[in-house]
Amino acid sequence: MTIAKEKNPPVKLPNEPTITPAIVAEHGLSPDEYQRVLTIMGREPTMVELGIFSAMWSEHCSYKSSKVWLKKLPTEAPWVIQGPGENAGVIDIGDGQAAIFKMESHNHPSYIEPYQGAATGVGGILRDVFTMGARPIANLNALRFGDPAHPKTRHLVSGVVAGIGGYGNCMGIPTVGGETNFHAAYNGNILVNAMTVGIAPTDRIFYAAAAGLGNPMVYVGSKTGRDGIHGATMSSTEFNEDSESKRPTVQVGDPFVEKLLLEACLELMATDAIVAIQDMGAAGLTSSSFEMAAKGGLGLEMALDKVPMREEGMNPYELMLSESQERMLMVLKPGREEEARKIFEKWELDFAVIGHLTDTERMVLSWHGDIVANIPIPPLVTSAPMYERPWKLTKLPAVLDAAKVPAPTDWKASLLKLMGCPDLASKAWIWHQYDHLIMGNTAIRPQDGDAALVRVPGTYKGLAITSDCTPRYVQAHPETGGRQAVAEAWRNITATGAEPLAITDNMNFGNPQKPEIMGQFAGAVMGMAEACKVLNFPVVSGNVSLYNETEGKPILPTPTIGAVGVINDLSKAVGSRLIQAGISLVLVGETKGWLGQSLYLREMFGREEGAPPPVDLEVERHNGDFVRDQIDRGRIVACHDLSDGGLLVALAEMCIAGGVGAEITLPATGIPSHAFLYGEDQARYLVASPRADKILNTAAKRGVPAVVLGNTGGAALTVKGVLSVALSDIKAVHEAWLPDYMNRTE
């Protein structure tokens, strides 16, 4: 099919300005990119057209800096039904069911307006998942805030948490997990990464590709207002002191309407009236309509005056660029409009036929009969700028000799300091504000295990879900950090007994135009790709957030990994709480005492130094497969992977979560005690078992390092000859920090 020539050049709207270099720059297009626009159009664009190019070619929508790298990530496995490129990734979980999931950032909006920014982040990711026909069953959030001492941090934590809760609670989707970290590098640019997991029958998954000449294009959901105009462009630039003035570009969410939209969409999806469906997220009507038409290889004519509008006096430019929430675009089969309309009217939502599909491969937009935009679709999509930006890899820092890191002068104080530090302190203050129990399927609650575990409704299968990243490792050495983020996610799924299946990645980085930042991105992708390959853990969806910088200061590179695994019999799953006294504690995996980039080093001595712990992926796989198998055989009753803070922190967490103490003895290794107890060597698990003999036997046969450290019991955590601390003391500092911090008025 050849693209039809432009028959109807658009009219200029009243008061339409002439396009100047300044207007082009305001739209975030470089002079080169504007030249490309002129070539594609063969004439000067109208303002509506310029706005469309601006949105579609923004970093946020086009992935122009990241695409060349993202291609390196493994995306296939026999259980992958849909990889990256759709609204969300889809994997087969057996029995005719699919898990549909994705993680997405809402960083810039959440910094500018934390409540609405975070709320609409949750709303957006929920829509991405239910657009595909899934009922969402779990939400997670990975949050990174600035230094707790920074004057804005408390306000941001408070607003973001309230926003996430406000939206997710009203939607009735449990928020079951996530992570929250603090670091000064996020002072001017927090990260809010929201993940949703849903379930759909494998034979009823909905996609975005439009099909069927003449089929009606239908708009449903909320009316379009003037909020969030140019949100995608705003998210694609660095912050400066003027960013506060961008508050009007942040969208305002209405979870009640989204709940109605969810129910209405699922009700319509139960019929066969829908050909294609796409939510209106970033760049609203523009990106949704272009994506649907482009994927279907078709053209589209839309009458913008038919779009339901929230206020009078709106113009085509605003309608195409608004990021008003809770809206969907769908292609219906011909003649099914009335049936669909009835469903949306029952749920008191707007429903409007706004256009139809054509074979011209052009997007023709009209306004009260006049053409206001006429753009050839394929070149806009395929000739979008794509950059191979210069990149410079971060060199591996020198390895820090553990013997040169001082031992604590007061062991008890060191453990209490770590357990009460912002990164490790209990986040109960946060997750108690989230409904994590609704739907009645939550088997492992926040803080009770390495991953959340939710039942697949109507079955006795469970999905294990986690989100992970250790940004200080990625900063020190992106390749190792990328590998570690994927490996830790895989380990967390494994620690529940579930089989890790696939991941979604949320790549948060600084300004890609700086070679060292692009090098961080490249390095992280290389590490992730390697880990995904060895662990057979493909990427099925993701999101890239660049320009996370304020006043030229970048965030720590943060490739957040959201992971999903499945366990076929929920009764076999384990959490990390110690609830049984008199059983053995077994350390699985090899300990070398790696203190470089450890939390111990940072929290005790204020040092962020050295190379991060190396990740041997073959060993990860070998040890993890062993642990999962032991859980499946019923030999393990509690399991925790060792990560931030190492062995001692992991043991302390297990003890206070279940209220049962432990006494361990350090094996004779020659490793200094503090390196053994606080080192962050990878591929390790601490497991509690009444049948340690069997575990050791099997481990010996399979060549997995495993050693009995001691037993559970009592009301204290004791390491013979090193320390003994009452659990109540640990619990007190662990639980106090966040509420004390949030309740302080300074």
Add this chain to the structure above:
Amino acid sequence: MKAAVLVFPGSNREGDVAQAIELITGRKPQMVWHGAGDFDKADLIVLPGGFSYGDYLRCGAMAAQSPVMAEVKRRAAQGVPVLAICNGFQIAAEAGLVPGVLMRNENLKFICGDVHLKVETSQSLFTNRYQAGQVIKVPVAHAEGNYFADEDTLKRLEDRGQVAFRYCAPDGTVDGSGNPNGSIRNIAGVYNETKTVLGLMPHPENAIEPIFGGTDGKALFEGLVEALS
């Protein structure tokens, strides 16, 4: 037992309570859309949790005015038992089916987690499978569960045994430590005068199966089945 679960725009725990009822009775409840003027005969009416009408205006205020509520009030007056949970309790209070009001939680935040409840009496359709004074563990999930009534009403409630559940410590002590939301006299649930309507903030429907939060809520539904079958 034939149960009817009402569904308002924004209800979101109707599935949880339907799942609990089905598990215990082996029978799916009838789901009734708020626009219905009438619905099939039912032995039990459930007003479920959620955010009916987005909690806009005031929690439960709009749902209390919806067409189906006139029918619910009529049947409740005839003695059909009504179980009103969380947002359902807010709706029932707004509709005048139970005394008192539910205000914003004392800490002004949404709160979700397990709480302990003291069962005040076993002399009701809803609690006949519990012992008076028994402590049970069930979750709460709400932002507006801070129960309040004036002194005269409270006296009447206490005198007539209309307090159904109180928040308590794990050992049964009724004091501030177990009170999640600031409810007056730790009241978590109340009956109407005939004890045929129960309004409560906690979610017994989320405490039915061992690995999903314990089974302390199960007896409430089993008691209803026994009384109503």
